[in-house]
Amino acid sequence: MNKQHLDNTPPKGLRVSLFVTCLADLFRPSVAFASIKLLEQAGCEVTVPLQQTCCGQPTYNTGDYESTIPLARQVIETLEPADYVVAPSGSCAGMICHHYPRLLEGEWRDRALQLAAKTFELTTFLSDIAHIKLNGRVPVKLPTVTYHDSCAGLRELGIKDQPRKLLKELCDTQVTELQQTEVCCGFGGTFCVKMPEISGKMVSDKLNNALATNAKILAGGDLGCLLNIAGRATRQGENIEVRHVAELLCGDLDGPAIGEGK
Amino acid sequence: MQQTSETFLENASEAIKDAGKAQRRDILAQFMPPVRDAAINNFENFEALRQHVKKVQQHSLDNLDHYLAQFEQESVRNGNQVHFARDGDEFNSIVLDICQQHSARRIAKGKSMVTEETGLNDFLQRANLDVMETDLGEYIIQQAGETPSHIVGPALHKSAAEIRELFLEKHDLGPRELAETADLVGEARGVLREHFLNAEVGIIGANALIAENGYSMLVTNEGNGDLCANLPRILIICTTMDRVLPRAEDATAMLRLLVRSATGQPQTCYTSYYSGPRREHDTDGPLETHIVLLDNKRSDILASDYHEMLQCIRCGACLNHCPVYASVGGHAYGWVYPGPMGSILTPLLTSLEQSVALPNACTSCGRCAEVCPTDIPLPDLLRDLRHEEAMEKLSSRPWRQGMKMHAWLLRHPRLYHALTAIGIPILHLLGRKRGSFSRLPMADGWTSQRDFPAPQGKTFMQLYKARNKASRTRADD
Numbered sequence: 001m002n003k004q005h006l007d008n009t010p011p012k013g014l015r016v017s018l019f020v021t022c023l024a025d026l027f028r029p030s031v032a033f034a035s036i037k038l039l040e041q042a043g044c045e046v047t048v049p050l051q052q053t054c055c056g057q058p059t060y061n062t063g064d065y066e067s068t069i070p071l072a073r074q075v076i077e078t079l080e081p082a083d084y085v086v087a088p089s090g091s092c093a094g095m096i097c098h099h100y101p102r103l104l105e106g107e108w109r110d111r112a113l114q115l116a117a118k119t120f121e122l123t124t125f126l127s128d129i130a131h132i133k134l135n136g137r138v139p140v141k142l143p144t145v146t147y148h149d150s151c152a153g154l155r156e157l158g159i160k161d162q163p164r165k166l167l168k169e170l171c172d173t174q175v176t177e178l179q180q181t182e183v184c185c186g187f188g189g190t191f192c193v194k195m196p197e198i199s200g201k202m203v204s205d206k207l208n209n210a211l212a213t214n215a216k217i218l219a220g221g222d223l224g225c226l227l228n229i230a231g232r233a234t235r236q237g238e239n240i241e242v243r244h245v246a247e248l249l250c251g252d253l254d255g256p257a258i259g260e261g262k
Numbered sequence: 263m264q265q266t267s268e269t270f271l272e273n274a275s276e277a278i279k280d281a282g283k284a285q286r287r288d289i290l291a292q293f294m295p296p297v298r299d300a301a302i303n304n305f306e307n308f309e310a311l312r313q314h315v316k317k318v319q320q321h322s323l324d325n326l327d328h329y330l331a332q333f334e335q336e337s338v339r340n341g342n343q344v345h346f347a348r349d350g351d352e353f354n355s356i357v358l359d360i361c362q363q364h365s366a367r368r369i370a371k372g373k374s375m376v377t378e379e380t381g382l383n384d385f386l387q388r389a390n391l392d393v394m395e396t397d398l399g400e401y402i403i404q405q406a407g408e409t410p411s412h413i414v415g416p417a418l419h420k421s422a423a424e425i426r427e428l429f430l431e432k433h434d435l436g437p438r439e440l441a442e443t444a445d446l447v448g449e450a451r452g453v454l455r456e457h458f459l460n461a462e463v464g465i466i467g468a469n470a471l472i473a474e475n476g477y478s479m480l481v482t483n484e485g486n487g488d489l490c491a492n493l494p495r496i497l498i499i500c501t502t503m504d505r506v507l508p509r510a511e512d513a514t515a516m517l518r519l520l521v522r523s524a525t526g527q528p529q530t531c532y533t534s535y536y537s538g539p540r541r542e543h544d545t546d547g548p549l550e551t552h553i554v555l556l557d558n559k560r561s562d563i564l565a566s567d568y569h570e571m572l573q574c575i576r577c578g579a580c581l582n583h584c585p586v587y588a589s590v591g592g593h594a595y596g597w598v599y600p601g602p603m604g605s606i607l608t609p610l611l612t613s614l615e616q617s618v619a620l621p622n623a624c625t626s627c628g629r630c631a632e633v634c635p636t637d638i639p640l641p642d643l644l645r646d647l648r649h650e651e652a653m654e655k656l657s658s659r660p661w662r663q664g665m666k667m668h669a670w671l672l673r674h675p676r677l678y679h680a681l682t683a684i685g686i687p688i689l690h691l692l693g694r695k696r697g698s699f700s701r702l703p704m705a706d707g708w709t710s711q712r713d714f715p716a717p718q719g720k721t722f723m724q725l726y727k728a729r730n731k732a733s734r735t736r737a738d739d
Binding site for chain 1: 271274275278284288292585586589590622623624625626627628629631632642645646647648649650651652657662665666668669670671672673675678679682686694695696697698700705706707708710711712713714715716717718719720721722723725726727
């Protein structure tokens, strides 16, 4: 679904509903606050619908469609009044854009498609729709950054250049690319707990490729992958900060990185 | 072939621990994708051809009865005998009958995953026939008593050193070095040449069956298929009925996708069309030709929601791009077809109960679907199989109930936010010093491989509501 052509003018004052995502809500609120800050910097009016919980990927991907359908309807009802819906996660945005229409039928499918047409992952929205600018803010200088392309964002939504472009424009930072960046980190939702050993091999490969870049920070756009990689990094005692790209774009580097102690 | 898909996790664990094989898999996983990409990128409008072939295949499968009948009619007109086999047993019996009618003893066999599926070699060997695989990879694993680990490169799991040891042990050719890879290939060629010349029956597979002229198409890189097809007196072509395409140009269009996706070549070294037995004025070729078409549940697949799986052209690209396949290798999947395509075909061709781990051996990363030359939505089909698993209650009861409870809670936002507002800050307090947990109750799956990062503090919803309340209070003042 290519929505890039929809709107190329900065939507000043447009109402954006933030879909926080369950992982940001529970594990990393700073990602959601950074998202709000960035959207406001891009001139959007941001609201956070309070009825939201989770997009339903865990039950959906585990094959429990019956439990996911009512949840998908709930998400649609919660988010559909917005002009735009933005989520700081490619997989949650992908769930709404691609999988709700596949899961639902009839009137609900139509509503899912309407919601899909106005739902975006954060970096895509900031870069391609809102055309965020520094607006006089001094770019935050970052240490060396490498980037993990999360699978759903990359393949379902075509997120590849957007975060890199934003890091360049807002942080004056060129991403140091890691080998095999488009290969899965082994998270895969429930996959990582169902098949831990295989997942462990995959995340170890991912981490080693990240370490080989000598970057100080590994960034990404999906907390699932980042929790997985950060967990492996602290387990191995590696010295690399794992952070969500929204935090970097905001210059919010004061708090501990994911999985890091105080 | 003894199926071991039920012990997928144990098989995988063993495979991961085998450092030598793991390293070869890693090399392959890094080597193949760029090779395939280069071939696709050098090809003008691959996507258009992909969509075209997919349409042709869907048309062909939608009218399979018609095109199969046409293929049969045309190939019989060319002098072939066509046989239909409902299942593997029937298939093997048909092939054995043909061999026995001609009192054949020696069989030269080309590469065929269909015959792996039916266990043809074992069946013929039990009837005292001498079956020799003639594709180099297949020959190696036959000598080693192993099964293919990859549908295109069956012996990719073996190192040159292992193959050298194997040949020194199996070939009674006196002292020799076999130092170079070329020596290994040369030796296999010598052994196989002898067998080609003595075989009474040749067995090959087919990549496509062409309805309009009754021809079978086969691609190989070694030319062994042509020797199997042309030197012995009898030729048996073994394939499945879903290989039928309406026209010759459809087969060549498919071929352009197949070879680039499989090996990154623009075309294979040999592309052959087999019309039928030797005609009066022909100087060579088999005297009698048979085409044996296997169904083995493919009719059921055609009528099911998994019908797109019949578009699979066995290129192996999904294996080469799958991070799970790269981690565990083909043998872990425990049957004939590994990787993403195998994780769908195995449950469909055997039973979901026996192979329920396979559709779960997927992170939904989507790389397989991205490279699939016939655009099969592999991750969706894998998820649909997991849906069947849930419907048939094949996963454990605590797991299913846990998922249901989780979903129920998510549908009650106030309760969910209230509970997480209690639980998450506690988890934060417990983990804040180190920042993560090395162990957590009921999270062994996670913590066996990595730490569990502690939450940052309160939940976003808590903080956001508090922030809004504060700004409202300020506004009221």
